[in-house]
Amino acid sequence: NAGVTQTPKFRVLKTGQSMTLLCAQDMNHEYMYWYRQDPGMGLRLIHYSVGEGTTAKGEVPDGYNVSRLKKQNFLLGLESAAPSQTSVYFCASSTGTGRNTEAFFGQGTRLTVV
Amino acid sequence: GESVGLHLPTLSVQEGDNSIINCAYSNSASDYFIWYKQESGKGPQFIIDIRSNMDKRQGQRVTVLLNKTVKHLSLQIAATQPGDSAVYFCAEIPSSGTYKYIFGTGTRLKVLA
Numbered sequence: 001n002a003g004v005t006q007t008p009k010f011r012v013l014k015t016g017q018s019m020t021l022l023c024a025q026d027m028n029h030e031y032m033y034w035y036r037q038d039p040g041m042g043l044r045l046i047h048y049s050v051g052e053g054t055t056a057k058g059e060v061p062d063g064y065n066v067s068r069l070k071k072q073n074f075l076l077g078l079e080s081a082a083p084s085q086t087s088v089y090f091c092a093s094s095t096g097t098g099r100n101t102e103a104f105f106g107q108g109t110r111l112t113v114v
Numbered sequence: 115g116e117s118v119g120l121h122l123p124t125l126s127v128q129e130g131d132n133s134i135i136n137c138a139y140s141n142s143a144s145d146y147f148i149w150y151k152q153e154s155g156k157g158p159q160f161i162i163d164i165r166s167n168m169d170k171r172q173g174q175r176v177t178v179l180l181n182k183t184v185k186h187l188s189l190q191i192a193a194t195q196p197g198d199s200a201v202y203f204c205a206e207i208p209s210s211g212t213y214k215y216i217f218g219t220g221t222r223l224k225v226l227a
Contacts, residue, residue: 004157033215042203042217043158058214090157092215102148103205103215105157 002026006091006106013081013113021076021109023091031096032074033058033103034066036087043090049074050096081113126224133191135221137204142185144206144216149178149189152201152220161189161202191223199225 004025013019023032030051035043045058049068063085065077074093078085088110092103127133139147145166150158164171164178164187171178177190187204201220208216 035217040219042219043215045214048214092157102160102163105150105159107157108155 004091004093004104004106006089006109008109009107010110011112013078013111015081015083015113017081018077018079019081019111020078021089021091021111023074023076023093023106024072025074025091025093025104026072027093027095027104028071029093029095029104030071031094031103032068033092033094034064034074034076035090035092036060037090037108038087046076046089081111083113085111086113087111123219124222124224126226127194128226129194129196131194133189133194133198133223135189135191135202135223137187137189137218139185139187139204139206141206141208141216142182143209145209146207147178147180147187148205148207148215149176149187150203150205150217151198152203154200158203194223194225196225196227199223 007022033048034046044060046064047066049055052071055066067075088108090108091106094103095101148163149161151161152158162173162178164180169180175192179188201222203217203220205215205217
């Protein structure tokens with residue numbers, strides 16, 4: 001059981017370039033999330049999805065777009081990367097049913113924008 | 115906005131001693147809390163959770179205490195081992211109809227040999 005898988009694990013981008021981070025989960029979870037983690041700060045929610053075909057903004061959505069075309073995949077896009085988007089990105093998923101359910105995390109993607 | 119925070123950014127304990135990591139939350143409507151462990155270079159991993167209708171829950175070597183009166187959460191690790199060295203996050207889920215987790219900034223636990 002792979003759980004939550006993120007690709008790529010590392011990436012260096014030049015300012016203005018675009019890229020897509022892929023998150024895949026094999027637990028049939030309804031809810032998926034993208035977080036960014038910066039030094040000295042907690043995980044901050046970028047976007048999330050409550051089911052296939054749905055997306056919603058989180059705490060820090062500017063500069064990012066997402067898509068959930070398939071239930072198992074949640075894509076995070078950067079259209080024009082900026083140095084402020086240098087961070088570690090984590091994808092997570094949860095069942096979304098009931099209120100007592102933990103989120104399962106991927107291993108993270110370390111993105112550097114130069 | 116409301117947020118989850120931690121009192122101590124770094125905690126150093128001797129191997130074999132007990133560790134206590136604290137967390138304060140500000141949303142009195144939150145009804146579910148989780149502790150996560152994050153090792154260097156890895157994603158957060160679930161440790162233990164607790165519902166707002168409980169004040170204590172025990173797992174293997176870990177205990178979570180919830181004090182709703184003062185909005186305080188703690189994680190106790192018994193007989194701390196080198197493998198416990200990591201950053202620990204608390205998280206809350208507000209009972210607002212959404213399933214968005216709110217994370218604290220984390221406490222780094224260092225286990226001294």
